[in-house]
Amino acid sequence: MPQNCPEPIAKLLDQFAHTADGMFAVNPQHRIIAWNKAAETLLGYSAEEVVGRCCYEVIQGRDGNGLSQCSESCPHFEQGKKLRWVRHVDLQSRSKSGQDVWISITTVSIVSAQRKLSALVHLFRDVQSPQALPTSEAGRESPSSVDASSPLSRRELTVLRLLAESLGTKEIGEQLFISPKTVKNHAESIMRKLQVHSRLEAVLVATRHHWI
Incomplete structure (x- = not known):
């Protein structure tokens, strides 16, 4: 502990x-x-x-x-x-x-x-x-492409990364130029696909699988 x-x-x-x-x-x-x-x-x-x-x-x-x-x-x-x-x-x-x-x-x-x-x-x-590593790969950060093992869409992964930054619904909406309602819909879809009950749990699952 x-x-x-x-x-x-x-x-x-x-x-x-x-x-x-x-x-x-x-x-x-x-x-x-x-x-x-x-x-x-x-x-x-x-x-x-x-x-x-x-x-x-x-x-x-x-x-x-x-x-x-x-x-x-x-x-x-x-x-x-x-x-x-x-x-x-x-x-x-x-x-x-x-x-x-x-x-x-x-x-x-x-x-x-x-x-x-x-x-x-x-x-x-x-x-x-x-x-x-090959020169083209040295120093490269995490790939921006969607991991084939992830059930989430590219936009959902983007929302999840912002959730991992501890941004709230309004802040995420402002960054992505979408409404708070759309952010909530994405968050609900993410939790449903990952079979979790909170945004933090979703971040935890995605981090374990290296999706974000």
């Missing part, structure tokens, strides 16, 4: 933990509050070894040129605090044994009822080093 966070957040993070991908969550002070078994397998650290530590001390993320991307001034946190969608990114991390490991990270913001950032959830998996 996640540590040192309100029970509703802890229960939500516990749901995220049940995935084959590595998962860790951090609070607004950059402290790790959850770390699942897959994360332990990928990076070698047990939850007991990392919970309470600053995420940048554990992950030690670097880009393809070896430049540090993890610090107290984490851009993911800055985006999350502004309730903006945090983009997918590939980073070179370092395992407990000292081995360099390339990981692909998807980040989800957990926002309180007061519209404040409560936690950042990072889902990650090991990937091929970008240097070994």
Whole structure:
């Protein structure tokens, strides 16, 4: 169970933990509050070894040129605090044994009822080093095309990505130039297709399947 966070957040993070991908969550002070078994397998650290530590001390993320991307001034946190969608990114991390490991990270913001950032959830998996990829693929972000395994339409995926940014119905409508009623219709269709009962559950399912 996640540590040192309100029970509703802890229960939500516990749901995220049940995935084959590595998962860790951090609070607004950059402290790790959850770390699942897959994360332990990928990076070698047990939850007991990392919970309470600053995420940048554990992950030690670097880009393809070896430049540090993890610090107290984490851009993911800055985006999350502004309730903006945090983009997918590939980073070179370092395992407990000292081995360099390339990981692909998807980040989800957990926002309180007061519209404040409560936690950042990072889902990650090991990937091929970008240097070994064809030039046309190196540094590429998540594809914008519709995943064949997704039951959602392109527009529904767009709405779901905006929901993952913690945008409300009115804000999504303004961004997509559609009415609030149309946004609600899309959200209801998404939940029906994914067989879930809330927008947050829909974001969780889509994140697990890497549709967003």
